[in-house]
Amino acid sequence: MNSRERILAAIGQNKPEYQPLPEVATFQSDYPDLVAKFSEILRFIGGTPVLVADYEEAEKYIRQTYSDLPRIVSKVPALQQLATTEWDVIDPHQLETVDLAIIQGVFGVAENSAIWVPEERGGHRVLPFICQHLVMILNASDIVPNMHDAYERLNVGESGFGVFIAGPSKTADIEQSLVIGAHGARSLSVVLLQNS
Amino acid sequence: MMNHSEAAEKFTEDVDRTTWHDKTLWFVREKRDKAVFQIPEWEALREAASRIKHNALSNLDEYLLEFEQNAVKNGVKVHWAADGHEHNEIVLQILKETGATQMVKSKSMLTEECHLNEFLLEKGVDVVDTDLGERVVQLANEPPSHIVMPCIHWKKEEIGELFHEHLGTEKGASDPKYLAEAARQHLREKFMTRRAALTGVNFAVAETGGFVVCTNEGNADMGAHLADVHIASMGIEKIIPKARHLGVFLRLLARSATGQPVTTYSSHFHRPRKGQTMHIIIVDNGRTTQLGRPDFRNSLKCIRCGACMNTCPVYRRSGGHSYHNAVAGPIGSILAPNLDMRKNADLPFASTLCGSCSNVCPVKIDIHDQLYKWRQVLTAEGYVDSAKKQGMKLMASVLSNPKLYRFSGKAGRTMMRFAPFSVSNPLNPWYKQREMPEPPKESFREWYVNREKK
Numbered sequence: 001m002n003s004r005e006r007i008l009a010a011i012g013q014n015k016p017e018y019q020p021l022p023e024v025a026t027f028q029s030d031y032p033d034l035v036a037k038f039s040e041i042l043r044f045i046g047g048t049p050v051l052v053a054d055y056e057e058a059e060k061y062i063r064q065t066y067s068d069l070p071r072i073v074s075k076v077p078a079l080q081q082l083a084t085t086e087w088d089v090i091d092p093h094q095l096e097t098v099d100l101a102i103i104q105g106v107f108g109v110a111e112n113s114a115i116w117v118p119e120e121r122g123g124h125r126v127l128p129f130i131c132q133h134l135v136m137i138l139n140a141s142d143i144v145p146n147m148h149d150a151y152e153r154l155n156v157g158e159s160g161f162g163v164f165i166a167g168p169s170k171t172a173d174i175e176q177s178l179v180i181g182a183h184g185a186r187s188l189s190v191v192l193l194q195n196s
Numbered sequence: 197m198m199n200h201s202e203a204a205e206k207f208t209e210d211v212d213r214t215t216w217h218d219k220t221l222w223f224v225r226e227k228r229d230k231a232v233f234q235i236p237e238w239e240a241l242r243e244a245a246s247r248i249k250h251n252a253l254s255n256l257d258e259y260l261l262e263f264e265q266n267a268v269k270n271g272v273k274v275h276w277a278a279d280g281h282e283h284n285e286i287v288l289q290i291l292k293e294t295g296a297t298q299m300v301k302s303k304s305m306l307t308e309e310c311h312l313n314e315f316l317l318e319k320g321v322d323v324v325d326t327d328l329g330e331r332v333v334q335l336a337n338e339p340p341s342h343i344v345m346p347c348i349h350w351k352k353e354e355i356g357e358l359f360h361e362h363l364g365t366e367k368g369a370s371d372p373k374y375l376a377e378a379a380r381q382h383l384r385e386k387f388m389t390r391r392a393a394l395t396g397v398n399f400a401v402a403e404t405g406g407f408v409v410c411t412n413e414g415n416a417d418m419g420a421h422l423a424d425v426h427i428a429s430m431g432i433e434k435i436i437p438k439a440r441h442l443g444v445f446l447r448l449l450a451r452s453a454t455g456q457p458v459t460t461y462s463s464h465f466h467r468p469r470k471g472q473t474m475h476i477i478i479v480d481n482g483r484t485t486q487l488g489r490p491d492f493r494n495s496l497k498c499i500r501c502g503a504c505m506n507t508c509p510v511y512r513r514s515g516g517h518s519y520h521n522a523v524a525g526p527i528g529s530i531l532a533p534n535l536d537m538r539k540n541a542d543l544p545f546a547s548t549l550c551g552s553c554s555n556v557c558p559v560k561i562d563i564h565d566q567l568y569k570w571r572q573v574l575t576a577e578g579y580v581d582s583a584k585k586q587g588m589k590l591m592a593s594v595l596s597n598p599k600l601y602r603f604s605g606k607a608g609r610t611m612m613r614f615a616p617f618s619v620s621n622p623l624n625p626w627y628k629q630r631e632m633p634e635p636p637k638e639s640f641r642e643w644y645v646n647r648e649k650k
């Protein structure tokens with residue numbers, strides 16, 4: 001017998017009597033204002049929510065806020081004009097010098113301000129991690145209350161890779177002092193579009 | 197090897213340090229409470245998680261097969277390892293096939309359990325741990341002392357000294373921001389140059405053949421998305437049946453661990469990226485044996501949040517290393533005797549049986565009951581005489597120092613409320629040592645918070 005067979009046989013022998021799955025495994029969250037809850041949590045975890053009317057205002061905000069960053073990639077068609085360099089490199093290592101990446105999220109989750117980003121939205125899987133700063137664009141109407149709703153909406157296996165991103169990267173490993181900017185993006189702005 | 201009580205005695209010699217350690221962990225416990233109070237359905241959520249895990253364990257072989265089948269369909273190579281050594285050999289073999297002699301690794305308690313780093317080092321492979329806390333203990337040649345916060349026992353001045361020596365930071369620097377930035381730069385170079393990356397697995401989904409890795413730092417993703425080969429190591433118990441169950445577990449994990457609403461990154465891996473190879477190693481290493489112990493099999497429900505450690509009055513005052521096991525604290529003390537009863541007979545005695553661990557556990561493991569049951573098993577097997585004595589010494593050193601004791605009023609109260617059950621209990625030597633005053637049921641703060649919930 002190889003290890004696979006041995007492990008499976010041991011489990012077959014040792015596992016307890018069959019226990020059914022629980023009938024209730026999803027719960028509702030009643031947040032009166034999803035955008036407000038999302039924004040509150042995002043601030044709490046070190047991100048910056050920005051409410052704008054449309055892409056035009058989004059562009060203005062990004063130009064104003066990140067004017068000092070030379071290397072910008074944009075994976076958002078409507079904000080292509082902000083890009084100063086290509087995201088479409090052959091080797092993802094080449095993205096190391098990216099200062100700012102602009103990426104469109106699919107939907108957000110109010111209870112924890114996580115945003116679902118499948119690999120297609122980043123072009124390269126590593127883009128939202130390797131960039132120094134990250135801006136995510138999200139339709140304000142695309143916010144669900146909690147993680148149960150999120151998985152209801154999601155077919156996780158559809159993309160080879162997908163990630164919920166909640167806030168900028170951080171660590172508290174040194175004496176529990178929170179430091180924003182560990183290995184991933186040092187900052188995260190979420191630009192919420194109201195008219196789309 | 198020092199047993200738990202000797203190691204704990206040594207740890208508590210430095211009273212200020214012990215108090216500091218105790219407070220730091222209690223601070224995390226309080227953050228957890230704040231996060232939990234915001235979820236009205238918390239108890240129902242725990243119940244759901246517990247039942248999903250019971251279902252998973254009761255059908256584990258089928259789910260593993262389903263997971264394997266789907267993962268293979270997704271283009272992932274699946275390996276099975278009976279023990280730590282086989283796991284390590286598989287990793288080495290993959291590295292050889294890749295032609296890689298260097299690897300980056302994100303947090304994986306399983307690889308600590310398997311002693312992967314030592315093994316690879318011997319074979320000439322350079323492994324770099326990329327979680328900041330893990331890098332600290334790696335540079336210091338130590339194992340992690342906590343499953344979520346690996347260097348929780350290190351002070352920032354000491355980390356400054358360590359980084360000065362190894363990373364060339366300024367002497368005397370102790371600003372966490374500065375030190376974290378130094379680590380970022382140091383590790384970026386590793387991410388950019390390593391062709392192989394190993395990550396742990398938080399959840400493996402039978403239904404889809406995918407797995408989820410949760411981090412705050414982004415190190416798992418930096419490693420995996422830049423490397424030619426990604427190896428993911430998982431214990432057999434990481435399986436959950438359906439993708440939608442992730443909703444339950446992701447709501448519980450970070451809140452229980454650090455009080456965050458969710459980790460910064462919850463990464464869902466299903467297929468390798470173009471040109472990459474992806475491997476999953478499914479590891480037993482004693483888990484099937486534990487599954488066969490009716491009294492202890494529930495320990496396999498653990499999602500490694502660390503909440504039971506943060507709340508444990510003994511862990512907080514004796515430090516993770518005193519447990520001489522990859523996983524420390526209350527849950528480690530249930531898992532360890534399964535691996536080696538003789539070596540770990542002392543660990544189930546490293547507890548006051550106060551029950552705080554069971555109360556915070558997001559998957560409702562009856563931790564303190566299992567600790568009590570292990571004492572009985574170990575007694576019956578003849579391992580206990582010395583362990584029991586050590587247990588008494590432990591309680592004396594860890595809990596009798598008035599300066600230490602005064603701090604954690606809440607833990608003391610919790611413990612005393614359980615006292616009636618424990619007083620006449622010969623397996624709980626703590627109560628032989630002292631007479632306990634009648635405790636107030638709640639501190640004012642707790643009363644105030646609970647009042648709002650009622």
Ligand code: SF4
Pocket residue numbers: 452497498499500501502503504505527553556557558559560561563
């Ligand atoms: S036993 Fe429970 S509380 Fe302890 S680490 Fe595991 S899941 Fe968390």
